[in-house]
Amino acid sequence: MELWNLYQNNYLIVFVFLCLGVILPVVALFLGKLLRPYKPYDTKYTTYESGIEPFHDSRVQFNVRYYIFALMFVIFDVETVFLYPWAVAYEKLGIFALIEMLIFVFMLVIGLVYAWKKKVLKWI
Amino acid sequence: MDLETLLSYEWGIMTPEFIILGVATALSLMDLFMPKSQSRKILGWVGFAGVLAALVSLLGLIGHGPESILLDTFRLDSFAKAFKLLLLIGSAMVLLIATGYEPNEGLEEFRGEFFYLFMAALLGAMIMSSSGDLITLFVGLELLSISSYILAGMRKRNLHSNESAMKYVINGSIATAITLFGMSYVYGLTGTTNLKEMAGFLTSVYNEQHIYLLGLAFFMIVVGLSFKLAAAPFHMWAPDVYQGAPTPVTAFLSVVSKTAGFIIMIRILFSIFANAPSGDAQGLPMILALQDYVAFLAGATMIIGNLIALRQRNIKRLFAYSSIAQAGYLLVVIASMSLFMFDTLWFYLGAYLFMNLGAFAIIQHVTHKSGSEDISQFAGLYRRAPFLAIAMAIFLLSLAGIPGTAGFIGKLNIFMGALVPSEGHYVLVSIMIATTVVSYFYYFGVMVQMFFRPAGDTGKVKIPAALTAVIGISLAATILFGVAPNIAFDFLQGNFNQFTDFFQ
Numbered sequence: 001m002e003l004w005n006l007y008q009n010n011y012l013i014v015f016v017f018l019c020l021g022v023i024l025p026v027v028a029l030f031l032g033k034l035l036r037p038y039k040p041y042d043t044k045y046t047t048y049e050s051g052i053e054p055f056h057d058s059r060v061q062f063n064v065r066y067y068i069f070a071l072m073f074v075i076f077d078v079e080t081v082f083l084y085p086w087a088v089a090y091e092k093l094g095i096f097a098l099i100e101m102l103i104f105v106f107m108l109v110i111g112l113v114y115a116w117k118k119k120v121l122k123w124i
Numbered sequence: 125m126d127l128e129t130l131l132s133y134e135w136g137i138m139t140p141e142f143i144i145l146g147v148a149t150a151l152s153l154m155d156l157f158m159p160k161s162q163s164r165k166i167l168g169w170v171g172f173a174g175v176l177a178a179l180v181s182l183l184g185l186i187g188h189g190p191e192s193i194l195l196d197t198f199r200l201d202s203f204a205k206a207f208k209l210l211l212l213i214g215s216a217m218v219l220l221i222a223t224g225y226e227p228n229e230g231l232e233e234f235r236g237e238f239f240y241l242f243m244a245a246l247l248g249a250m251i252m253s254s255s256g257d258l259i260t261l262f263v264g265l266e267l268l269s270i271s272s273y274i275l276a277g278m279r280k281r282n283l284h285s286n287e288s289a290m291k292y293v294i295n296g297s298i299a300t301a302i303t304l305f306g307m308s309y310v311y312g313l314t315g316t317t318n319l320k321e322m323a324g325f326l327t328s329v330y331n332e333q334h335i336y337l338l339g340l341a342f343f344m345i346v347v348g349l350s351f352k353l354a355a356a357p358f359h360m361w362a363p364d365v366y367q368g369a370p371t372p373v374t375a376f377l378s379v380v381s382k383t384a385g386f387i388i389m390i391r392i393l394f395s396i397f398a399n400a401p402s403g404d405a406q407g408l409p410m411i412l413a414l415q416d417y418v419a420f421l422a423g424a425t426m427i428i429g430n431l432i433a434l435r436q437r438n439i440k441r442l443f444a445y446s447s448i449a450q451a452g453y454l455l456v457v458i459a460s461m462s463l464f465m466f467d468t469l470w471f472y473l474g475a476y477l478f479m480n481l482g483a484f485a486i487i488q489h490v491t492h493k494s495g496s497e498d499i500s501q502f503a504g505l506y507r508r509a510p511f512l513a514i515a516m517a518i519f520l521l522s523l524a525g526i527p528g529t530a531g532f533i534g535k536l537n538i539f540m541g542a543l544v545p546s547e548g549h550y551v552l553v554s555i556m557i558a559t560t561v562v563s564y565f566y567y568f569g570v571m572v573q574m575f576f577r578p579a580g581d582t583g584k585v586k587i588p589a590a591l592t593a594v595i596g597i598s599l600a601a602t603i604l605f606g607v608a609p610n611i612a613f614d615f616l617q618g619n620f621n622q623f624t625d626f627f628q
Contacts, residue, residue, distance in 0.1 A: 004333065095127045110152060117156040 068120050079108050133193045137185060137200040140178040140208065141250055147174030148243035155236030164235035168223035171239045175216040182208055190625040196256040196318050202620035204254030206470050207387050211253065214380045214477045215246045217594050221485050222372035224588040238278055245271035249384035258307050258317040261388055268384055269296050272377060276369040288368025295351060295361040303348025309341035310396055319395040326400040335403040342397055342414055352385035353451045355421055356428040366444035374440060375484035378447040379477050386454060386469065419459035423555045425452030430559040433566045438497045439487055442566060446523060449563060450476055453538055456556055460549050462541035466623040467616050471537060475530035475605055479522040482598025485591045486516045502570055504579025513574045515599050522602045524567040525560055530605035
């Protein structure tokens with residue numbers, strides 16, 4: 001029971017943070033509204049007050065290849081992230097982890113070959 | 125870990141998995157380096173050979189005693205062996221159906237992907253069936269699910285297929301998230317992911333709050349896995365996905381994927397919650413205390429599946445609801461928890477495998493011929509192709525549970541199992557009988573079309589050899605296990621010893 005209370009007390013801190021998170025923006029915005037002067041005119045409502053006039057739709061279509069490239073990058077980035085802890089702890093993990101890692105890298109190489117053959121790496 | 129310990133593991137018990145993994149890898153490489161113009165049908169036959177090889181190696185392992193390697197993350201007990209047998213036979217037949225699949229549009233350029241994604245899904249199901257650890261169970265489940273999401277959307281330019289894949293991904297991910305949340309509670313309470321250690325730890329849990337949390341975990345896991353089984357009220361995705369997916373994928377989802385769902389459900393529920401206390405005065409295990417909820421799920425699934433099937437005109441939707449109803453019958457087995465639960469479940473899943481795959485082979489042939497999936501396409505099938513019509517009639521009779529077919533024996537076993545426990549599940553059994561009668565209407569509706577309606581076109585139907593093989597095997601098995609079911613039960617008794625090593 002003792003432990004149980006301790007366990008629940010930890011949630012109290014979460015609750016305090018939740019309250020703070022809600023109150024802080026509300027108070028800050030409210031105080032800002034009280035303090036600042038209110039003088040609206042047209043130029044204030046433009047997208048960039050002292051920049052270039054926006055001249056077309058804000059939605060821009062771009063090549064889907066960027067997306068595929070990003071996906072490929074993320075996959076191989078994650079691979080590298082997995083390799084680091086293995087390399088650091090290699091002394092302890094031993095031969096078993098080496099074999100596992102070789103299988104892992106081999107599977108990823110197949111993935112790379114797949115991407116290559118499917119012309120993901122080629123920019124048209 | 126050094127090389128000696130590594131080699132001291134008995135890797136031989138993983139041979140079927142290694143074969144499937146190797147074939148999946150080889151297929152993906154072959155597909156990449158084959159010239160574009162060449163037909164990908166050969167990949168299907170390589171995959172089929174791989175599944176057969178895995179089947180042979182599994183049969184070689186049947187005499188092997190219970191064994192576990194890699195800290196129990198992989199275990200080979202009778203449960204694993206028996207259900208892997210079903211998975212492999214089912215997959216081999218689905219592959220045969222797939223080689224005979226010639227869609228009017230699409231799939232051609234993705235056919236290679238179809239075969240190795242299929243192998244990956246099978247690998248996931250096999251890993252699930254022989255896993256003693258929550259992590260490998262979950263990885264297997266995800267391997268199966270993610271592959272099936274892509275498989276469902278294989279016809280890239282077909283709107284129904286797109287819709288089905290999208291719905292499947294969203295519903296499936298939500299279900300997975302709920303399951304995972306439930307698993308995290310069990311892990312949090314026991315501090316281990318190993319099922320056996322978990323069971324040992326849970327016997328000594330007496331804290332009220334912990335038992336409450338365990339109950340919560342039970343419900344979340346059951347809800348999440350019910351999605352995979354397509355049990356009502358979590359069945360809404362099934363008709364749309366079944367309708368939109370290519371027919372071989374539908375066959376795979378309704379048979380292999382469903383079998384895998386029951387496998388993981390039994391693994392988790394009976395390993396973990398059979399040992400957890402429920403906190404009442406008699407010291408009942410949790411799974412017995414919460415039995416009624418599973419029974420409710422079974423009852424609701426049978427009623428909803430069978431009643432909505434009455435209104436279906438699309439044959440694939442009809443079979444989707446039929447498979448929901450069948451999941452309900454199978455849930456009765458889990459809810460009744462008799463001594464012969466595993467045997468009954470295994471036999472019914474086996475019977476269901478043959479009758480459903482046979483029916484799907486015929487459905488694929490008929491719907492592909494005409495390009496429409498309406499029931500009226502079956503009109504006058506008896507005039508056009510008497511063999512197909514009679515085979516379909518036998519599969520439908522078996523699905524409905526008419527004596528002389530495997531489906532009847534399976535249902536009979538379910539009844540017996542539900543009535544054997546001292547208090548008996550009379551309500552559940554009466555629901556099952558009533559809904560079975562309801563199911564006659566829609567199964568016989570298809571038969572009326574086949575035998576009594578005039579044929580639309582009278583052209584002779586030529587069946588591909590692979591489909592003939594599937595229909596022939598299914599037909600033989602459906603009748604054989606209906607007339608002489610003791611072949612299957614003797615095999616179970618002789619080789620698996622009533623699955624006693626499941627809990628060891």
